[in-house]
Amino acid sequence: MNVHDTEYMASLLEKAGYVQTRFPQEADIYLINTCAVRQKAEEKVYSLLGRLKFLKRKRPNLIIGVGGCVAQKEAERIMAKMPHVDLVFGTHQIYRLLEFIEKIREKKERICCIDFNYELEPPCDLFPIPRESSVRAYITIMQGCNNFCTYCIVPYVRGREVSRKSEQILAEAQRLIDRGVKEIILLGQNVNSYGQDRTDEISFPELLRRLDKLPGLKRLRFITSHPKDISPELIQAFGELETLCEQIHLPVQSGSDRILKRMGRKYTRSDYLRKIEALRKVCPNIAITTDLIVGFPGETDADFRQTLSLLEEVQFDAIFAFKYSDRPPAKAVSFPDKIDEKTKAERLTEVLNLQKPITEKKNKAKEGKILEVLLDTHSKRNPDQVAGRTRCNRIVNVQAGLEFIGKLVEVKTKEALPHSLRGEVVKVLG
Ligand code: SF4
Structure with a gap:
């Protein structure tokens, strides 16, 4: 964002x-x-x-x-x-x-x-020009958050949830597509609750459906989702919408029900696992990534083991793990049972060490496959290579000239590295 x-x-x-x-x-x-x-x-x-x-x-x-x-x-x-x-x-x-x-x-x-202004709609003619990449663009569909998770500062600095009008979002998307954008990423602190703050708006799955129909759009993604708000209708969209990429970032934060409750997350470990299962049922190749906080106040060793066992059970494609830090005025700042820095650091290392081979194994499974890649940049390390992302959001580097930037191609993957893939272009799709 x-x-x-x-x-x-x-x-x-x-x-x-x-x-x-x-x-x-x-x-x-x-x-x-x-x-x-x-x-x-x-x-x-x-x-x-x-x-x-x-x-x-x-x-x-x-x-x-x-x-x-x-x-x-x-x-x-x-x-x-x-x-x-x-x-x-x-x-x-x-x-x-x-x-x-x-x-x-x-x-x-x-x-x-620094006033919050809940009436404000960004004027249509001020749509941002995509700068980093002309084929991928972001659209903010909502701002703010109503959830007040006890560790989080976002509701205090971004305000309450405000959804933009769907007609504005669709117009912005069409304008971007007309400029050559092939992939749109919808942004919001909690995109699943899009529209719930207004009586005149469609639901998030319906918004996805309407965007999916826009001629010229090749890919659609969104970030970030709250597990409690993932509806059956949204899960179904992954099995139905052609442009919706097989990828979701679903922050779990902890594997312990006790800690989830203290975090104010409003779902349990088993709720979360059921949603993962349902997503994988409608979309077996879906890549699932998550966020984790280690060392939340009061997190015992047993709670932490629950997080480790969740990682083993879900087999995420990648994780983003962080040590808890106080963010005033979030509620957890006043929780008395803080975890010392050494324990937090040890837990972070343990989580990352557990996940590393899982991510590598997931990447390795892509070796030798033909994958659709949207090439959008030159490679950071090798000037003779260009890079892009698969539908499951993995980075792929290929030996190709700069004229390939902006093309949607099929790549045969040759080698899986810890955080990316290498391959060769076998077909240009457009
Ligand atoms: S963690 Fe996400 S859902 Fe929770 S308060 Fe922060 S932005 Fe909202």
Whole structure:
């Protein structure tokens, strides 16, 4: 979502005539889009802001702005302690970026605006220009979250759930497809509850169905889903919709019912397993990835073993595991039974060590297969290679020229590496 918000800001600025510089020290405007979901990300923001103080001293006309979740959460502190920051704008104020910059230029005043605005619909003509890749694009379908999981800061910094109008989403999708986009990724903190905050909207599975029918769209994905809101209708969509890729990210967070309850996740281990089973029934090749938190307050060794056994049982394609950290004002901050850093680090290592061979085995199973790949970038390591993603979201590198970027191809996979595949193009699909 942050990548997409950054694209949006860049689009606004480009439309107003600004150009992006390759050298940040030459910029007239320096914007930092921030993430507060983990403490480490927040620390990085302060460290960068500290360094920018020296740049501002050299170039007093430089405008420094901070947006996103840290801005939302820490506005007062940034304004009070960092006089070199000119602009602090919250997660619901992105669309006013140009207005803020103009005011700062004209009046030479600092601005801080972090109000939540639940009425706001981004204007249609401000659709972001896909920058990183012209064949893959994100669409935000909703903002915010109503779940208040006890470890999570998102509802406090992104506000309550607000779904965009489906007609706007469909129009934005069509416009992107007309520009050559082949894959659309729908974004939201909890996409499954799309539409539930409005009486005039369709459900998430129905939105998928309508997007699937758009001529020219090849692939559709979404992120992120809450396990409690995965409906039978949504599961069914994986068996029916041609463009819906065989991949889902379904954060489980813990394998222990006791910890899930303390996290306020509102599902049990067996609910989660039943949904995985149902997904695999309608879509046997579906790739399933998850998020895990280790060392949540009160997590005993027995709870942690439950998480390990869940990993063994589900056999995820990949996991994203993190050590718990306090994120005020989330409720778990006040839980008394915190786990020490050493135990958290040991548990993280154990989880990752358990998952590593599972991910490798899953990748290995793709060797020698013909897979559809959307090539969208040059390879990071090898200039003679281009890279793309399979429908199950695995990265594939192939020996091919830059003219292949943007093509949907069939690749015969030759070799599975720990985090990617290598292969050769056998057919160009379009
Ligand atoms: S559902 Fe996701 S975004 Fe919402 S509070 Fe829980 S973890 Fe945070």
